[in-house]
Amino acid sequence: MATSGDITLTFTRDQIIQEAYELLQVVEPGVAASAAQVTSAARTLNNMIKAWQSKGLAVHSVQGSWLFPEADQAEYQLDSSGGDRWATSYTETTAAAVAASGAATITVASDADISNTDIIGIYQDDGTMHWTTVNGAPVADVVTLTDVTTDEVSVGAIVYNYTVANEAERPMEIVEVWERNSDGNDRPLDLVDRNQYAELTLKSNTGGVVSVFYDSQVGTDNRLYLWPIPDDSRMIIGTWVKRTFETFTAAGDEVDLPQEAFEAVAYGLAKRMITKSAAKQMTAQFITGMATQMETDLFDDIAGPEASVLFQPDMDGYG
Numbered sequence: 001m002a003t004s005g006d007i008t009l010t011f012t013r014d015q016i017i018q019e020a021y022e023l024l025q026v027v028e029p030g031v032a033a034s035a036a037q038v039t040s041a042a043r044t045l046n047n048m049i050k051a052w053q054s055k056g057l058a059v060h061s062v063q064g065s066w067l068f069p070e071a072d073q074a075e076y077q078l079d080s081s082g083g084d085r086w087a088t089s090y091t092e093t094t095a096a097a098v099a100a101s102g103a104a105t106i107t108v109a110s111d112a113d114i115s116n117t118d119i120i121g122i123y124q125d126d127g128t129m130h131w132t133t134v135n136g137a138p139v140a141d142v143v144t145l146t147d148v149t150t151d152e153v154s155v156g157a158i159v160y161n162y163t164v165a166n167e168a169e170r171p172m173e174i175v176e177v178w179e180r181n182s183d184g185n186d187r188p189l190d191l192v193d194r195n196q197y198a199e200l201t202l203k204s205n206t207g208g209v210v211s212v213f214y215d216s217q218v219g220t221d222n223r224l225y226l227w228p229i230p231d232d233s234r235m236i237i238g239t240w241v242k243r244t245f246e247t248f249t250a251a252g253d254e255v256d257l258p259q260e261a262f263e264a265v266a267y268g269l270a271k272r273m274i275t276k277s278a279a280k281q282m283t284a285q286f287i288t289g290m291a292t293q294m295e296t297d298l299f300d301d302i303a304g305p306e307a308s309v310l311f312q313p314d315m316d317g318y319g
Helices: 013-023 035-054 194-199 259-276 281-303
Strands: 062-068 085-087 091-094 105-107 119-123 129-133 142-144 158-162 171-180 186-188 190-192 211-215 223-227 236-243
Touching: 013 035, 013 259, 035 259, 085 119, 171 190, 171 211, 194 211, 259 281
Parallel strands: 190 211
Antiparallel strands: 062 085, 062 236, 091 158, 105 142, 119 129, 119 158, 171 186, 171 236, 211 223
16 A cells, blocks of 8 residues: 655644635635635634633643752743743753853863853852853854853853753743752752742742742743742753743744644634634534534543643753
């Protein structure tokens, strides 16, 4: 039997919209929906996808993300627009030579994963992490810094870096959290809710982090709280988070869902477009029934009981 050998399938925004209108028999196959119809359906499609995510269709979108805390700082903003360091992956090396305070370059054990414009953090002798960006491509393990060091750097000091492209966006929810210390050892942390965090005493305590509370507010108002306040700038916080589904903004944007969800997306959109279209009653009833069943099946098959899904930290430190 001859098969294609291809298992990929893509479904763009406008293909979904065209499929939905054809299911409703509003447009005939081969006749493109009008610009006004596309605009209206695109708005409804984005609303539907966001609504589905709020109902729990997010297990497939769980991703690892890393927070680089500062010593003596308890509160952090988790998104790419904030000043706090929050990334989907990172690499780690060490200083291979002493760097003086005010140094514009640092020699590292390996520059293999460091590139121009990367965000780089260097552990200094005063216990702070010096965060800046890489200014030009490294040469022979020598990295040029945009901002000079503010204290001396010893041989063996930890150096973290990640690309601008790997800056993480605001998570919908944190599902698991752990601390990775300067030796690379992981320790699970307690993920607490608002009431549990409020009951924690002496919020000003410093030490090894025990509990984490994520306040998932709208936009940049989200906050992550660590307790006690960390006392070591070298430790990092690893998380598994439910990321937010991407929005359709252009005709060729593909569905941010697995292939097995594509049919349910088209029928779901058609169901929501019934009141905006001139669909016949029998067609509308059929679409409603099919869409409802497909949405139920989708949530059962893809979302499933989250308790049965095992999330395991990435132990090599590369996200």
